[in-house]
Amino acid sequence: MAVLVQFSGGHFFKDWAPILQKLDPALDLREWPDVGDVNDIDAAIVWRHHYGTLTQFPNLKVICNLGAGVEHILADEELPDGVPITRVVDPRMTGAMSEYMILHVLRYHRRLDETQRNQTAKIWEYLPPDNAATTTVGILGLGELGLDSAAKIGALGFRMAGWSRTAKSLPGVETFHGKDGLIPFLNQCKMLICLLPLTAETIGIINADTLAALPEGAYIINAARGGHVVDDDLLAALNSGHIAGATLDVFDEEPAAQDDPYWTHPNVTITPHNAADSFPVDVAPQLVENIRRALAGEDLLNLVERARGY
Numbered sequence: 001m002a003v004l005v006q007f008s009g010g011h012f013f014k015d016w017a018p019i020l021q022k023l024d025p026a027l028d029l030r031e032w033p034d035v036g037d038v039n040d041i042d043a044a045i046v047w048r049h050h051y052g053t054l055t056q057f058p059n060l061k062v063i064c065n066l067g068a069g070v071e072h073i074l075a076d077e078e079l080p081d082g083v084p085i086t087r088v089v090d091p092r093m094t095g096a097m098s099e100y101m102i103l104h105v106l107r108y109h110r111r112l113d114e115t116q117r118n119q120t121a122k123i124w125e126y127l128p129p130d131n132a133a134t135t136t137v138g139i140l141g142l143g144e145l146g147l148d149s150a151a152k153i154g155a156l157g158f159r160m161a162g163w164s165r166t167a168k169s170l171p172g173v174e175t176f177h178g179k180d181g182l183i184p185f186l187n188q189c190k191m192l193i194c195l196l197p198l199t200a201e202t203i204g205i206i207n208a209d210t211l212a213a214l215p216e217g218a219y220i221i222n223a224a225r226g227g228h229v230v231d232d233d234l235l236a237a238l239n240s241g242h243i244a245g246a247t248l249d250v251f252d253e254e255p256a257a258q259d260d261p262y263w264t265h266p267n268v269t270i271t272p273h274n275a276a277d278s279f280p281v282d283v284a285p286q287l288v289e290n291i292r293r294a295l296a297g298e299d300l301l302n303l304v305e306r307a308r309g310y
Helices: 017-023 091-109 110-122 144-154 177-188 208-211 231-240 280-296
Strands: 002-008 029-032 039-048 061-067 137-140 159-164 173-175 193-195 218-222 241-247 268-270
Touching: 017 029, 017 280, 029 137, 039 159, 039 280, 091 110, 091 193, 091 241, 091 280, 137 144, 137 173, 144 159, 144 173, 144 231, 159 177, 177 208, 208 231
Parallel strands: 002 029, 002 039, 039 061, 137 159, 137 193, 159 173, 193 218, 218 241, 241 268
Antiparallel strands: none
8 A cells, every 4th residue: 555655844754654664564655755656645644744735646545644733734725525634642642741731830830930030030039829729720622632631630639621612521620612601711710721723713712802801810821723822912911911921832933933022021931842742653553543444444543524623
């Protein structure tokens, strides 16, 4: 079976190809643009592919996205109709994301950001933490990543709330959904975590209106996509003091531009899109299995719903 590989950034064949071929020696991996006969291609493994390039393969049976977010694929206006798309669900990546969230929730809860600024200024000041039991941590997005983060942060004693597109019922989490539930959800969040997929409905969801709905002195932690944040609105809220701090792992432009004001803002922590990642040894079996299933006409794992956007 011939598999197209179109992987923007990194070194696919060095890191991934040996593992894939060990799992299935029959895989004929062809790295873009050296694809050979376009009629040979049965499947595509892609990450930030060049738009319009997937329509040339008449026998394409599945497109496997090398990640959880699929907004880049779905933005391709020349995406071939009827070809199913799958995404990655990686337990190790999920666990790593929860670690990131716990780290920054506790940083803000124990006021470490303020303590570090005091150290720089040589100020000795006792800064008591809030009561975790009365501190609400809210999560935008209750998919695999959001559910795991909610469970692990909740186990530390925090009050948990969550918002999703459709109604969900979760133990230990007060849940809200839809447009009508967004503002009541935000009103109680001392810390707001964004783990949403980026869709037409969620672009710019962290904006002047939603930031104003948060309590005075709230914190933002975004490790979803840069497009969820209206940057000028967040900076204004930080400068006014309404938002006490923000931790940002993702940006519209990556790496963040040298003149991006987030770099030097005293109340912003930047991390270089490293909150969580997928590793070949964990993800490769999913890719091989989905290619096998696609060729056999079986149900696929982690199928993307194009209309929903994830």
